[in-house]
Amino acid sequence: xxxxxxxxxxxxxxxxxxxxxxxxxxxxxxxxxxxxxxxxxxxxxxxxxxxxxxxxxxxxxxxxxxxxxxxxxxxxxxxxxxxxxxxxxxxxxxxxxxxxxxxxxxxxxxxxxxxxxxxxxxxxxxxxxxxxxxxxxxxxxxxxxxxxxxxxxxxxxxxxxxxxxxxxxxxxxxxxxxxxxxxxxxxxxxxxxxxxxxxxxxxxxxxxxxxxxxxxxxxxxxxxxxxxxxxxxxxxxxxxxxxxxxxxxxxxxxxxxxxxxxxxxxxxxxxxxxxxxxxxxxxxxxxxxxxxxxxxxxxxxxxxxxxxxxxxxxxxxxxxxxxxxxxxxxxxxxxxxxxxxxxxxxxxxxxxxxxxxxxxxxxxxxxxxxxxxxxx
Numbered sequence: 001x002x003x004x005x006x007x008x009x010x011x012x013x014x015x016x017x018x019x020x021x022x023x024x025x026x027x028x029x030x031x032x033x034x035x036x037x038x039x040x041x042x043x044x045x046x047x048x049x050x051x052x053x054x055x056x057x058x059x060x061x062x063x064x065x066x067x068x069x070x071x072x073x074x075x076x077x078x079x080x081x082x083x084x085x086x087x088x089x090x091x092x093x094x095x096x097x098x099x100x101x102x103x104x105x106x107x108x109x110x111x112x113x114x115x116x117x118x119x120x121x122x123x124x125x126x127x128x129x130x131x132x133x134x135x136x137x138x139x140x141x142x143x144x145x146x147x148x149x150x151x152x153x154x155x156x157x158x159x160x161x162x163x164x165x166x167x168x169x170x171x172x173x174x175x176x177x178x179x180x181x182x183x184x185x186x187x188x189x190x191x192x193x194x195x196x197x198x199x200x201x202x203x204x205x206x207x208x209x210x211x212x213x214x215x216x217x218x219x220x221x222x223x224x225x226x227x228x229x230x231x232x233x234x235x236x237x238x239x240x241x242x243x244x245x246x247x248x249x250x251x252x253x254x255x256x257x258x259x260x261x262x263x264x265x266x267x268x269x270x271x272x273x274x275x276x277x278x279x280x281x282x283x284x285x286x287x288x289x290x291x292x293x294x295x296x297x298x299x300x301x302x303x304x305x306x307x308x309x310x311x312x313x314x315x316x317x318x319x320x321x322x323x324x325x326x327x328x329x330x331x332x333x334x335x336x337x338x339x340x341x342x343x344x345x346x347x348x349x350x351x352x353x354x355x356x357x358x359x360x361x362x363x364x365x366x367x368x369x370x371x372x373x374x375x376x
Contacts (some may be wrong), residue, residue, distance in 0.1 A: 004029055005074045005089070006060050007039070008051060011058050012338040012348075013268050013284075014039035016276070017068070018360040020284035025368055026292055037339045047198055054081045054208075058109030061085050066092040068246060072104045073149050090150035094245040098194040102242075103266050107147045107174050117242050118234070121253075121262045123176040123254045131169050132162060136165040147172040153293050158211055179260060181253035185221055186271040187235035190286040190296055197239070198286055200279070200297040203271050204359075205251070209310065212347050216366065217271050217307045218359045219278065227254065234259055247272070247287040270309065274353045277334050278305035303332075303355040306362035308370055310335075310350035312343045315374040320350060332356055333369050 003026050007014045010032035017303040026183040029045040030037075040046050045063055049056030052075035061067060067082060083097040089174075104107050107127070113120040124136060136142055140162045143260040145154035156163045158178070184207070204221035207214055238261060242248075249269035251262040264299055274281035280366065281297045288295055310316055320337035329335055336352035352369055356362040 002068065003027070004044075004064040005288065005292060006064030006067040007031070007043075007070060008057065008060065008067065009075065010034075010037035010039035010046070011070055012038050012340075013070045015042050015338070016282070016284040017268065018042040018044075018072045020282065020288045021292075023370075024285065024288055024292075026253070026288065026293065029060060029063045031056060031364055034341075038317075038338050038340065052077075052078060056079055057081055061091050066094060066291050068094050068287070068342055069100065069267055072100055074100055074104065092291075095248070096243070096245060097244050099244050099266055100153040100360050103264050105147050106263070107172070108143050110174060110176075113238075117151055118238060118261050119259060121177045121179050123174045125174055127172045129170045130164055130173055130175060132164050134164075134175075135173045136162075137167070138175065143167045143176040143178060144173050144358075145176060147174060172288055175243060177252050179255060181255050182338050183221070183223075183254040184251065184262070185223070185231060185254060186217075186249050186251045186269070188247065188249050188269065188272045188275070189232075189239060190283075190290045191244055192296055193245055193293060195240070196296050197236055198281075198298050199232050199236060200272070200275065200283075200299050201301060202228050205271060208309075208346070210346060212308055213311060213348075215311075216309075216363060217274060218363050219274060219301065219305055220359055222359060223254070227259070230307055234261065238264060239322070242266075247283050248291045250358060270351075271307075271316060273336070273351045274305045274307035276298065277353045278302060278355050304359040304362050305353055306356045306359065306366040307351055307353045308366045309348050310337065310352060310370070310373075312345055312349045313374065314348045316349065316370075319373045329369070332364065334360075335369075335373065 002046045007030045010086045013037045021028040027044045030039045030043040031047045047060045086093045105127045144157045157168045184205045186203045191197045193288040202221040204218045206216040239248045249265040253260045275282045279299045332355045334353045354366040355363045
């Protein structure tokens, strides 16, 4: 087989990357912390060990030509090792060590956006943590985000009446002005080493208020042509300025005054799962193509689609346990269950995609299909 792609992490994103690599005639090597990690049975080779241990990562790098990542929160010592290997020409890195260093810290990421005149919400940096006594000129309501490690609603809190949640008070964070927005959207795109870019249509996002976890994604987003073009162009501008390689998700707010970039993710992303069934090229294939040097393909959507995350509930677990894809669903309904061994409330245990004649109908069918799954 051809190029060996190393993946730091062996969860569901790694699993889909392994599948895409194999379909393109490439090898996949994953670093897995557990033998029951989702990507283990799909990888061509597995290195076991903690993801933040440099010796384990060194063993992974020994077996791959290019290394990529399931998540951006990579330990500094690991990034130092990967950077040294990259400088010596022993491995390529995508999206790039310096890109990861920048994006994995939300304070640095926001500062970079401001320095590059990319519209984003006003913010303040608190490297020593934040308390009720800190001066925050955004009024009594604003958002706190931990500088590192937050995902799936973790490490984010809304401050009301100026009272800082105790769990958020001690860690380095940013305070961000509350943004009144009409819609939350994401643009998914891939960029390769040659600078070629392939961009998906805009995705509309809806969040579960219980934990600010992504609940549903719909495409097309229904923005109208002008905003669609602006959002896609803004996302390309961001990734080109980063000189990033691979798939990126650029999340934005649609406001009365225009678009604001909220966060950048330098990897395949939960918002793009519907690309598996709704497009002729998935985000996972595009990422593998971009990082391995294969030509990119411009994605074409076959039908409108909606994707719902399957957040842990006992009824869903009983219906879907230990299966990556469930058969016997109605036409246009595709259920993916990751087989994770540690269920917990609001954890993403799978996803469900519906393709239909309209985005609205796809969204409604996706909601209804979850109810059918729960009923067994």
